[in-house]
Amino acid sequence: MPTNMKRFEFHRRDLLKAVPLGVVGLFQACRTAKADRSEVADDDWFSSADLRPLVRFPEKAPMILLTDRPPLLETPLHYFREDFTPNEALFVRWHFAGIPTEVNTAEWRLDVTGSVNRPLQLSLDDLRHRFEAASLVAVSQCVGNSRGLFDPRVPGAQWRHGAMGNARWTGVRLKEILDLAGVRARSVEVAFRGLDEPPLSASPAIERSLTLDHSRDGEVMVAYEMNGQPLPLLNGFPVRLVVPGWYATYWIKSLSHITVRDTPSQNFWMKTAYHMPNNPGANEQPDHPAQDTIPINKFEVHSIFVSPEPGEVIAAGKPREVQGLAMDSGAGIQQVEFSSDGGRSWRDAALDPDLGRYSWRRWRTTWRPAVRGVYRCMVRATNKAGVSQLQSQWNRGGYQRSLIEHMDVRAI
Amino acid sequence: MRITWLVSISFAVFTLVAFLGFRFAPAPIGTMITSLQPRADGAESQRIVLPHDEPELPPGPGRTEFATNCIICHSARYVSMQPPFPRKVWKAEVQKMVDAFKAPINEQDQAQIVNYVVAVFGVEDERK
Numbered sequence: 001m002p003t004n005m006k007r008f009e010f011h012r013r014d015l016l017k018a019v020p021l022g023v024v025g026l027f028q029a030c031r032t033a034k035a036d037r038s039e040v041a042d043d044d045w046f047s048s049a050d051l052r053p054l055v056r057f058p059e060k061a062p063m064i065l066l067t068d069r070p071p072l073l074e075t076p077l078h079y080f081r082e083d084f085t086p087n088e089a090l091f092v093r094w095h096f097a098g099i100p101t102e103v104n105t106a107e108w109r110l111d112v113t114g115s116v117n118r119p120l121q122l123s124l125d126d127l128r129h130r131f132e133a134a135s136l137v138a139v140s141q142c143v144g145n146s147r148g149l150f151d152p153r154v155p156g157a158q159w160r161h162g163a164m165g166n167a168r169w170t171g172v173r174l175k176e177i178l179d180l181a182g183v184r185a186r187s188v189e190v191a192f193r194g195l196d197e198p199p200l201s202a203s204p205a206i207e208r209s210l211t212l213d214h215s216r217d218g219e220v221m222v223a224y225e226m227n228g229q230p231l232p233l234l235n236g237f238p239v240r241l242v243v244p245g246w247y248a249t250y251w252i253k254s255l256s257h258i259t260v261r262d263t264p265s266q267n268f269w270m271k272t273a274y275h276m277p278n279n280p281g282a283n284e285q286p287d288h289p290a291q292d293t294i295p296i297n298k299f300e301v302h303s304i305f306v307s308p309e310p311g312e313v314i315a316a317g318k319p320r321e322v323q324g325l326a327m328d329s330g331a332g333i334q335q336v337e338f339s340s341d342g343g344r345s346w347r348d349a350a351l352d353p354d355l356g357r358y359s360w361r362r363w364r365t366t367w368r369p370a371v372r373g374v375y376r377c378m379v380r381a382t383n384k385a386g387v388s389q390l391q392s393q394w395n396r397g398g399y400q401r402s403l404i405e406h407m408d409v410r411a412i
Numbered sequence: 413m414r415i416t417w418l419v420s421i422s423f424a425v426f427t428l429v430a431f432l433g434f435r436f437a438p439a440p441i442g443t444m445i446t447s448l449q450p451r452a453d454g455a456e457s458q459r460i461v462l463p464h465d466e467p468e469l470p471p472g473p474g475r476t477e478f479a480t481n482c483i484i485c486h487s488a489r490y491v492s493m494q495p496p497f498p499r500k501v502w503k504a505e506v507q508k509m510v511d512a513f514k515a516p517i518n519e520q521d522q523a524q525i526v527n528y529v530v531a532v533f534g535v536e537d538e539r540k
Contacts, residue, residue, distance in 0.1 A: 067490050
């Protein structure tokens with residue numbers, strides 16, 4: 001059954017009236033259509049309340065438990081009503097169970113080696129005092145954020161929208177560290193490693209790399225503070241890499257080794273893992289996986305609902321603020337549109353003040369569900385480069401969610 | 413004059429006490445920060461103790477192989493959080509553990525692990 005027809009009912013005379021008026025009239029008829037769906041399925045992750053268990057880990061607020069070993073903890077949606085995600089509520093994602101649980105800053109050093117003239121061993125004190133402090137607001141987001149909403153489902157961490165957060169990061173520009181070390185001619189890449197280790201020594205240790213140009217863009221940062229405080233250990237104390245506008249798989253936590261390379265890395269983490277179909281939107285078909293894949297890189301344009309939350313019942317006939325977040329990889333959000341009729345009609349939401357090009361942008365609109373029923377609400381964002389969200393999207397990794405999100409909201 | 417001094421000193425003492433109180437207040441129940449040692453340079457060393465909370469493994473064929481191989485590296489929650497994938501998906505996942513992550517699991521155990529995961533967390537492949 002076509003779901004659109006099930007959800008909205010037209011009166012024949014409405015349609016007859018609309019036909020002479022052409023497309024404009026049809027739009028009007030759609031706007032006055034009744035919401036007539038009565039149920040939201042309990043297993044609909046888009047529209048039902050989040051009943052996953054909460055867990056308390058050290059230095060963290062109660063977080064949604066995906067797994068305990070290694071810790072994968074998701075941020076409960078209500079924290080997204082705040083522009084800056086509290087440190088205790090930022091999502092946690094480690095690949096291997098061998099995560100650092102103790103760092104003695106008297107002994108800890110950040111090694112800078114490889115294709116450099118002066119290898120460095122920097123203490124936390126060096127980073128804090130020998131370099132100018134830089135600061136920027138940026139969203140950290142797992143490339144698998146919202147993976148649990150892919151249809152058909154794909155294996156991996158089954159996140160909803162809570163594998164992201166927005167923060168003010170303070171630290172040292174990577175460029176300054178590289179300049180101090182003196183990058184040799186013919187260097188091409190910079191590789192990053194943290195203190196985490198695989199439980200089996202045979203497993204490939206995590207090392208991610210960025211091109212030398214990207215590493216020296218003056219924005220990539222070795223951050224020792226998040227929102228003005230040291231990082232929680234589970235989020236990468238004492239320092240983590242911050243790669244504005246790029247997915248968090250590059251934001252190496254508890255960073256310990258920076259290696260300047262004169263050849264591109266061919267390791268598992270760059271060559272095989274975290275690859276996506278090489279097309280705009282990272283799309284492929286389940287029966288026809290893309291052959292051409294490239295390493296994950298910048299954020300796609302995406303927007304989500306924050307309030308009402310999935311499963312929340314709202315009052316019919318009364319105005320209600322609907323709000324959410326929109327983000328892209330740095331061009332900036334130009335427009336966010338909201339629909340309460342399954343995408344037939346859209347109207348502009350208002351945008352909160354811009355907090356920086358790598359920050360998320362809050363959107364708000366007031367919506368009055370006219371009558372009782374279930375409404376299909378949708379949100380789509382467009383950035384200043386004219387890139388909008390996707391009508392359909394699927395890939396085997398559950399990566400780079402950019403689909404136009406929907407939520408069925410019941411008004412009574 | 414003396415009153416101004418008194419007010420200033422009281423304010424300073426109050427601020428100091430408030431600051432120390434905030435700094436050394438007991439951690440909220442549930443957090444497990446075992447030590448936070450302030451250092452001379454202002455940065456603090458950190459140590460945490462991770463909660464240990466392994467889920468029960470339901471009975472099923474291949475439970476022993478699952479428990480003795482998979483659980484070495486990761487929690488069974490990595491598996492139990494997944495939707496009910498068909499056998500071919502689980503087979504590929506087990507293969508990934510062996511090929512990409514070098515899990516030392518012999519072929520017989522791999523087959524048993526797939527059987528267990530399909531029985532407990534998955535579904536059989538649809539027949540075409």
